[in-house]
Amino acid sequence: MTDLTVERTPIPGLLVVHLPVHGDARGWFKENWQRAKMTALGLPDFGPVQNNMSFNASRGATRGIHTEPWDKFVSVASGSVFAAWVDMREGDSFGATFHIEIGPDVAVFVPRGVGNSYQALEDGTVYSYLVNDHFVAGFTYPALNLADETAGIPWPIPLDSAEVEISEKDQNNPRLADVTPMAPKKTLIVGAKGQLGRALAAVYPGAVQVDLDELDISDASAVAAWPWSEYATILNAAAYTAVDAAETPEGRPVAWKANAVAPANLAAAAREHGLTLVHVSSEYVFDGTAEEHTEDEAFSPLGVYAQTKAAGDIAVATAPRHYILRTSWVIGDGNNFVRTMATLASKGISPKVVDDQIGRLTFTDTLAGAIKHLLDIEAPFGTYNVTNGGQPMSWQAIAAEVYALSGRAREDVGATSTEEYFAEQVAAGKLISPRPKNSAMNLARIRATGFEPTDAMEALKAYLA
Structure with missing residues (x-):
C-alpha cells in the first residue's frame, strides 16, 4: 500500500x-x-x-x-x-x-x-x-x-x-x-457590442461574440438550447447600466431580467456543463459607507440597479467555476463620463460635477486584461475587485483632469454636492437612484495574483490621447 x-x-x-x-x-x-x-x-x-x-x-x-x-x-x-x-x-x-x-x-x-x-x-x-x-x-x-x-x-x-x-x-x-489537431473548446463573449465586450474581443479575437439579438440570456430556454458542449468559458459582459432608468416602472423589470435573471441562467448552464463563468459586477452592491470595499463585505445595495447587481452576484456564485470581477466607473469604447467631459470641454462649456462621490476609474482594457490574467493562471475561483490604480478621486477631480488634458483650465469644472445634484434632477421631474458615496475598492486580492492595474490617471492620458 x-x-x-x-x-x-x-x-x-x-x-x-x-x-x-x-x-x-x-x-x-x-x-x-x-x-x-x-x-x-x-x-x-x-x-x-x-x-x-x-x-x-x-x-x-x-x-x-x-x-x-x-x-x-x-x-x-x-x-x-x-x-x-x-x-x-x-x-x-x-x-x-x-x-x-x-x-x-x-x-x-x-x-x-x-x-x-x-x-x-x-x-x-x-x-x-x-x-x-x-x-x-x-x-x-x-x-x-x-x-x-x-x-x-x-x-x-x-x-x-x-x-x-x-x-x-x-x-x-x-x-x-x-491527423487534424483537436481545437480547444470555445470562449463565448456575451454582450459583445458593449464597451467591455469590445475590449474582450480584442483580447480574445477567436472568441464567439454574441449580443441580445443572437442569444437572449434572460431566456432560460434559449440558454439551455445553446451548444455548450463546444465551449469552456463564458465571459459575461452584458448588463443593464441605466442606473436612474432602473427606478422607473418601465426600467425596473428590464434591469432585473438583464442583471439577475440572465446571470442566473448562465450560472445554471455553467453548473450543468462544467463551464467557467466570468461575470462583471459593480461597487453599487455596497452602500458606500465603508472607506474601502473588500470582496468579503456584506451586500447593502441602495437602489434598484444595485439590488439587481447583488442578485446577479449571488446567482453567479452558485456556479462552481466562477469569477466575479467587481469594478467601478467603467470607461471604454463608447459613451461614458470621460467622453462626455471631453465633449463639454471642446464646446467651451463649464459644468458642475459632484465632488463628494469618491472612487477610481476602470478602463476596459485593464478589466479585460485582469479577466485574461485570472483565466490564464487558473487563479482560485471567487470574487476579485478590479479597478485602475492610484489614489481615489471625486468625479469633479476626474472631470478637472479631463479638462486639463483637453487644453482647458481645471477651474472650468465647478463643484456641487450629490444632495444638490439630486435636488436639481428631482425638480426637473426625473427619478434618481441613490449612489454610493465611496466607491473605492481594495485591490490587494487581484494584486496577490500577480496583476498590477495601471494607474488611473496614466490610463486616462492614454485614453484621451
Whole structure:
C-alpha cells in the first residue's frame, strides 16, 4: 500500500494517480475515485457523468488511439494494461507521448484532446473509465494509428504478434502527419457590442461574440438550447447600466431580467456543463459607507440597479467555476463620463460635477486584461475587485483632469454636492437612484495574483490621447 499521490507527465494536464490498495487473503479494496482527496492533490474537479467498462477477454487485446472531446479518469477493475497517450491538441505539445503500466494501484486523468490507448496484459482485464460528458453515437473524433512511427509507442506485445487483436477500424486510423489537431473548446463573449465586450474581443479575437439579438440570456430556454458542449468559458459582459432608468416602472423589470435573471441562467448552464463563468459586477452592491470595499463585505445595495447587481452576484456564485470581477466607473469604447467631459470641454462649456462621490476609474482594457490574467493562471475561483490604480478621486477631480488634458483650465469644472445634484434632477421631474458615496475598492486580492492595474490617471492620458 502506498500513499495517495498525483504526479505530472510530459503531456500537459495528463496526471498519474497512485492509489492506496488494501489487500488480504480475500483480495483487495481501493478508493478508485475520491473527489475530495484527489482534487486536494491537484486533480481537476472534472465532474464525471458516465462510467464505462471495457472487458478484454484475452491478453493482447489492443484499443485506440482514440481522442474524444471530454476528460477521462481511467483505471482497471481487474487485470492490468499497458496504457499510452498521445497529445492530439493544437499547440506546442501536439504529438507528445506518455506510457505507463496500469494495475490496481494506478489511475490516470486524461484531459480532453489527448489520445487514449491500451493493451491488455492479462486475460479477463476490465478497463474502467469515468467521463464528464455523455457518449453520443455517430460522431467521429481524431484517432491515431497504434503503429504510428512518430509516436513510437513501445508496445510490450508487438502489434504484429499473433496474441494481439486490433479492430479493423483501429488498424485503419491515420498516421500523425495526417491527423487534424483537436481545437480547444470555445470562449463565448456575451454582450459583445458593449464597451467591455469590445475590449474582450480584442483580447480574445477567436472568441464567439454574441449580443441580445443572437442569444437572449434572460431566456432560460434559449440558454439551455445553446451548444455548450463546444465551449469552456463564458465571459459575461452584458448588463443593464441605466442606473436612474432602473427606478422607473418601465426600467425596473428590464434591469432585473438583464442583471439577475440572465446571470442566473448562465450560472445554471455553467453548473450543468462544467463551464467557467466570468461575470462583471459593480461597487453599487455596497452602500458606500465603508472607506474601502473588500470582496468579503456584506451586500447593502441602495437602489434598484444595485439590488439587481447583488442578485446577479449571488446567482453567479452558485456556479462552481466562477469569477466575479467587481469594478467601478467603467470607461471604454463608447459613451461614458470621460467622453462626455471631453465633449463639454471642446464646446467651451463649464459644468458642475459632484465632488463628494469618491472612487477610481476602470478602463476596459485593464478589466479585460485582469479577466485574461485570472483565466490564464487558473487563479482560485471567487470574487476579485478590479479597478485602475492610484489614489481615489471625486468625479469633479476626474472631470478637472479631463479638462486639463483637453487644453482647458481645471477651474472650468465647478463643484456641487450629490444632495444638490439630486435636488436639481428631482425638480426637473426625473427619478434618481441613490449612489454610493465611496466607491473605492481594495485591490490587494487581484494584486496577490500577480496583476498590477495601471494607474488611473496614466490610463486616462492614454485614453484621451
